[in-house]
Amino acid sequence: MAVLIFAETENRNYKKIAFEVASYGRALADQLGCALHAIAFNVDDAATLGTYGVEQVFHIDSPSLEPFTIQASGTAILEVAKAQGVHHLVLSSTANARYLAPWLSIHLEAAYASNVVALPESTAPLKVKRSCFTNKAFNYTTLSSDKSIIGVANNSYGTHEAPKTASVVPTEVALKTNSLKVTAVDAPTGQVSIADSDVVVSGGRGLKGPENWHLIEDLAATLGAATACSKPVSDMGWRPHSEHVGQTGKPVASNLYIAIGVSGAIQHLAGINASKVKVVINNDPEAPFFKAADYGVVGDAFTVVPNLIEKLKAFKAS
């Protein structure tokens, strides 16, 4: 028996999220008293997962796995899981992982719990803690199948080193042809995505118009952050939909979330609440965001943000 993780990669490197999933998998394997294996696609240095406690990496190097399709990636994971007699599969909560998990759940006949935020309370039966009501609550769920798939909520467990020497097993899997064809992928390079970023800088209607977004962009650039916005800002077309965060937009689970000119409506907060540290800059001390934030500045964004950028630059240089 072993725990298997799906370690996601990008441009032949592991994504940072793979290390969090590996860390979770290591701790789960320790709870269960078993080994930790990983499956990874198209990565140059597959053995680096050893740092986080992975003992064996099933590595598939194949152009058919790019761009991502659920059929090819799903089949590859399924075949390895079956061949290894895996009972517990751990995935992240990236868009692709959440896309794959239900497919794997049916084909592997495994119970699937998404949004898992902590290690299991017990392993027989498996009981996990999950976020629900868009981060306004948690639930404890029992999985009642002998096989399980755990989707770890992004940035909920963190990365923890537990060095092992990982052996890499080059693996081949016969991949089915896809009925679902990816015709193109638009992925602007050089931009940090909200999902992958440690820091997210978000702007609301308080910024008055798209022409003022250089404030958000400059602050984000100073911090190496992704940019985001509130729903009305994307509805009015000031910013693209892909930046809309909140209950009906993208979820944010960054280490630092800075909200500027965002009032902090319940639907906005719900979607960003999984972020570890929240900072609000708003000229209205009564704005609800102040109740949800860790740090706040009452002030006009048009003066506070340029000052903050300047001071951050000085801080970074020192």
Next chain:
Amino acid sequence: MKVLVCISNVPDTTSKINFVENDTKFDSEGVQFIINPNDEFGLTRAIWLQQKQQAEVHVITVGEVSCEPVLRKCLAIGAQKAYRIDCPATDGNAVARELAAHCKNESYDLIIAGRESIDYNGGMVGGLLAALLGYDYVTNCIRLDIENSTATLSREIDGGIEHLEAPLPLVIGAQKGLVEEDDLIIPNMRGIMQARQKPLEVLPSANVTATTQIDRFEKPAPKGEVQLVDENDLDTLIELLHNEAKVI
């Protein structure tokens, strides 16, 4: 073309989230229930297919009789027929299996579910249903066009957009972008009157077994007070973020 939209009945986004019976049940006292927002984007897209491509649009929910007002609203928005599978919706896997049992009899060309529900956020029903039926699945769907049994779609991915092509039948996970907020249809009086005459069929449960069970709920610990920093003292903010919060 036959289209099915899967509807989840969820608490309004502003609802206070509380639990009763030793934290084992959601407290629905005084809570207004709505069509899950992601499902509503999907329903609107389906109504466009009805208006422009003569699609027949059905809606379905797995749930108890208390879900019927939301189904009536879907009928008022324009769906032609509603189904309610009569059993409590407790587990995404069970819901998907109940839906699959119905879909196997009806041969839909397109099945639309929401990307996720805003209550349990499972994000799994559409994907499970597609896998059970052996149909292709595209979630986080922000564009859908159908021509001659082929769908062209766009999926929002982390850091970009992917464009796809798939044959029907197909299951999609809907979200904002598939239609815009302004496109959502507010039922008019005529729609509401007509909805009363439209069929709402109650189907027996297929008695599938759930593979997960929620034992209890918990609310997050109350949040500490915000630390306010004077706008003329931003060095302190940077200091706090660096030394105390350790995030920069």
